[in-house]
Amino acid sequence: MTSTILWTILILSGLGLVLAVVLFLIAKKFKVEEDPRIDDIEKALPGANCGGCGYAGCRAFASSAVTAPDLEKHFCPVGGNAVMKQVASILGFEMREKAPQVAVLRCNGTCEARPRVNTYDGLKSCRVKASLYSGDTLCAYGCLGCGDCEAACTFGALHINPDTLLPEIDETKCTACGACVKACPRMLLELRNKGPRGMREFVACRNLDKGPVARKACANACIGCGMCLRTCTHGAIVLENNVSYIDFSKCKLCRECEAMCPTGAIHGVGFPKPLDKEAVKERIRKRKEEAAHE
Amino acid sequence: MSKITFPIGGVHPHDSKIAAQRPIEMLPLPPVVYVSMAQHLGAPAKPVVAVGDSVKVGQVIAEPGGFISAFVHSPVSGTVKGIAPRKDLAGNPVLHIEIAVEGDEWMEGIDLSDTLVTDIPDDPAVIIEKIKACGVVGLGGATFPTHVKLSPPPGKKAECLILNGTECEPYLTSDYRIMLERPKEILVGAALMQKALGGCPCVVGIEENKPEAVKAMRAAIEELGWQQKPVRIAVLKKKYPQGGEKQLIAAVMHREVRSGALPIDAGAVVQNVGTSLAVYEAVQKNKPLITNVLTVTGKLLPAERQHNYLFRIGVPLSFIIEQAGGEPDGAVKLVSGGPMMGKAIANPDATTVKGSSSVLYLGAEDTVRKEASACIRCGRCADACPMGLEPFLLNRLCKAGDLEGLEANAVQDCIECGCCLYSCPANIPLLDRIRIAKGQVIGAIRARAAAKKQ
Numbered sequence: 161m162t163s164t165i166l167w168t169i170l171i172l173s174g175l176g177l178v179l180a181v182v183l184f185l186i187a188k189k190f191k192v193e194e195d196p197r198i199d200d201i202e203k204a205l206p207g208a209n210c211g212g213c214g215y216a217g218c219r220a221f222a223s224s225a226v227t228a229p230d231l232e233k234h235f236c237p238v239g240g241n242a243v244m245k246q247v248a249s250i251l252g253f254e255m256r257e258k259a260p261q262v263a264v265l266r267c268n269g270t271c272e273a274r275p276r277v278n279t280y281d282g283l284k285s286c287r288v289k290a291s292l293y294s295g296d297t298l299c300a301y302g303c304l305g306c307g308d309c310e311a312a313c314t315f316g317a318l319h320i321n322p323d324t325l326l327p328e329i330d331e332t333k334c335t336a337c338g339a340c341v342k343a344c345p346r347m348l349l350e351l352r353n354k355g356p357r358g359m360r361e362f363v364a365c366r367n368l369d370k371g372p373v374a375r376k377a378c379a380n381a382c383i384g385c386g387m388c389l390r391t392c393t394h395g396a397i398v399l400e401n402n403v404s405y406i407d408f409s410k411c412k413l414c415r416e417c418e419a420m421c422p423t424g425a426i427h428g429v430g431f432p433k434p435l436d437k438e439a440v441k442e443r444i445r446k447r448k449e450e451a452a453h454e
Numbered sequence: 455m456s457k458i459t460f461p462i463g464g465v466h467p468h469d470s471k472i473a474a475q476r477p478i479e480m481l482p483l484p485p486v487v488y489v490s491m492a493q494h495l496g497a498p499a500k501p502v503v504a505v506g507d508s509v510k511v512g513q514v515i516a517e518p519g520g521f522i523s524a525f526v527h528s529p530v531s532g533t534v535k536g537i538a539p540r541k542d543l544a545g546n547p548v549l550h551i552e553i554a555v556e557g558d559e560w561m562e563g564i565d566l567s568d569t570l571v572t573d574i575p576d577d578p579a580v581i582i583e584k585i586k587a588c589g590v591v592g593l594g595g596a597t598f599p600t601h602v603k604l605s606p607p608p609g610k611k612a613e614c615l616i617l618n619g620t621e622c623e624p625y626l627t628s629d630y631r632i633m634l635e636r637p638k639e640i641l642v643g644a645a646l647m648q649k650a651l652g653g654c655p656c657v658v659g660i661e662e663n664k665p666e667a668v669k670a671m672r673a674a675i676e677e678l679g680w681q682q683k684p685v686r687i688a689v690l691k692k693k694y695p696q697g698g699e700k701q702l703i704a705a706v707m708h709r710e711v712r713s714g715a716l717p718i719d720a721g722a723v724v725q726n727v728g729t730s731l732a733v734y735e736a737v738q739k740n741k742p743l744i745t746n747v748l749t750v751t752g753k754l755l756p757a758e759r760q761h762n763y764l765f766r767i768g769v770p771l772s773f774i775i776e777q778a779g780g781e782p783d784g785a786v787k788l789v790s791g792g793p794m795m796g797k798a799i800a801n802p803d804a805t806t807v808k809g810s811s812s813v814l815y816l817g818a819e820d821t822v823r824k825e826a827s828a829c830i831r832c833g834r835c836a837d838a839c840p841m842g843l844e845p846f847l848l849n850r851l852c853k854a855g856d857l858e859g860l861e862a863n864a865v866q867d868c869i870e871c872g873c874c875l876y877s878c879p880a881n882i883p884l885l886d887r888i889r890i891a892k893g894q895v896i897g898a899i900r901a902r903a904a905a906k907k908q
Contacts, residue, residue, distance in 0.1 A: 277800075278800055282823070282883060282886050283883040283886035283887060285886075285887075285890075287890055288883075288886045288887070288889075288890055291889065291890060292544065292797075292798075293543075293544035293545050293797075293800045294541070294544055294545025294546050294800065294801075295545065296800075298545075300541070300545050300546055300547060369547070
């Protein structure tokens with residue numbers, strides 16, 4: 161009995177030893193040389209595997225970055241500048257800082273502002289709805305409210321507000337990965353630079369219809385009146401196809417356009433104080449008077 | 455009567471041809487018409503008139519915007535009031551020409567008499583040229599320009615012209631009415647198309663639930679003295695989608711159109727009976743495609759309010775609804791086309807187009823979707839699919855976003871007939887998802903083909 165146990169232990173241990181040696185030798189012979197920096201970079205990355213950088217995941221990003229001549233085409237929007245600084249130091253590259261961005265919704269067609277004219281009972285998906293018709297309101301450009309963006313967001317930063325049926329973006333969670341931008345069939349989500357302290361100014365409408373039509377469809381629509389264009393002193397506003405757009409690289413966040421907008425289509429987010437429209441209008445009036453004097 | 459049908463799949467919805475006994479009535483002229491520039495498959499037409507121009511009935515107001523495109527003619531006489539985007543049936547902006555109606559003055563050379571002209575031009579090119587100039591498009595639903603379909607690419611030959619008189623969609627009766635009221639014109643139209651295709655035989659496919667139409671068409675052949683000519687009537691089993699192009703070819707010719715191929719590859723050209731009538735009017739009467747027949751129907755309408763209207767293309771739907779006595783109580787959905795493949799009318803102010811075939815009112819019971827539950831793998835969708843696809847599998851692949859898997863399982867062959875959705879006991883929105891995936895896969899296939907060419 162004892163000898164049987166002893167023999168079993170001996171044979172198994174011996175077999176284990178021999179196989180270990182074989183495995184060791186094979187591992188040595190067929191060793192794959194991999195750039196150790198790939199592992200380092202992967203460790204530095206957030207590990208969200210969201211695909212926001214344009215690569216299949218963090219590992220794919222890392223292995224592509226080590227062979228790249230510079231970091232021009234590699235930027236992790238989730239980790240932002242802090243992570244990219246680490247990546248650049250691992251690879252010994254110069255790092256060009258990018259302004260932090262955040263997703264904004266270019267539609268403010270709430271249930272109150274945009275009356276529903278029909279009922280949609282098909283599959284609850286914006287892409288399906290957009291392929292069938294212009295939607296359950298008179299606006300053929302606005303948010304469809306089925307939540308494709310919410311489903312696409314891997315960070316839980318987007319939620320459809322049940323009262324307005326519009327997505328709301330939690331800027332503390334938004335990493336500007338751009339998944340929602342791709343998911344929206346109406347191209348309503350846009351990544352915009354966060355200004356100082358997160359301040360940003362944008363036109364929350366993409367309705368290309370002429371003013372009266374747009375207004376009839378939605379009380380909050382941009383009617384393309386050009387008031388903002390005439391007010392802006394920084395040349396940041398483009399008015400094309402009956403809708404304004406604020407170029408965030410030129411916008412100085414003075415909020416004059418927001419004060420002058422007759423429909424409230426221009427939104428300011430992240431400002432410390434609420435906008436005092438009258439004061440801003442007064443300021444513009446005075447400036448114009450002075451200009452007239454000269 | 456031998457009954458033939460397509461070999462796989464299909465469903466049997468109740469045919470509900472309530473408006474079948476109502477003769478075709480002439481719809482009065484509205485004060486304003488809006489003529490859409492995207493009434494056909496392919497590139498939108500380009501307007502050739504300007505605001506303020508006065509036009510006559512039948513005058514060309516827009517020319518083709520590409521190879522697959524068609525002429526558009528004025529359906530009324532009057533003054534062009536505007537050329538601007540206007541919302542279509544689905545609410546999407548499309549370029550329209552707005553014409554204020556003044557009198558009813560027709561272009562010279564259009565024969566408005568009822569006399570039947572049976573002399574067929576000798577030159578096929580003349581026939582095709584006239585069809586093109588008159589803006590004739592397929593009236594079975596897809597509105598594919600007819601002159602393109604009648605000019606097979608070199609190396610391919612039409613072996614059979616199939617006239618589609620199946621009208622397999624429930625409720626619709628416009629094709630039925632024209633087969634009853636104008637069978638001889640339809641047959642002459644078919645003879646013209648046979649000539650254009652180089653003298654192939656012609657089969658008129660009619661579903662068995664329209665025995666009167668079969669009788670009328672057969673009588674017309676006799677009256678024309680065409681018993682010896684290569685034209686015959688085929689009675690088809692009542693089964694949806696009998697009128698699908700590929701299904702009809704399978705039923706009549708016992709041939710299958712390969713995946714990705716066109717009917718002409720199987721030697722077939724399929725034309726709707728309405729198209730045949732339009733061809734007759736274009737070639738023999740010089741009359742462009744400016745009128746069509748449309749059914750106003752639905753279970754909610756009493757018998758005397760069911761209508762088959764001969765309308766001028768461009769009349770707003772709201773005008774037709776008003777003429778037919780307004781919306782009935784209890785209607786929750788307005789559909790243009792049949793209940794299986796028709797499109798819901800999101801915008802009743804939209805205008806009629808060449809392919810408009812009905813205004814159908816549906817009540818809550820017929821249209822409101824029940825909540826979807828989990829797939830129980832009963833396989834009814836696969837049994838029902840007339841293209842031999844597996845909708846339950848495609849649905850799963852769509853959810854996973856597996857485009858390669860979708861292509862391998864031939865999602866691009868889907869004809870969007872809705873049999874899967876109709877047969878699903880779990881009310882899963884199969885077609886909704888599959889339609890999107892089909893578009894994506896076809897896009898990917900085209901992109902690949904374009905890359906290969908370069």
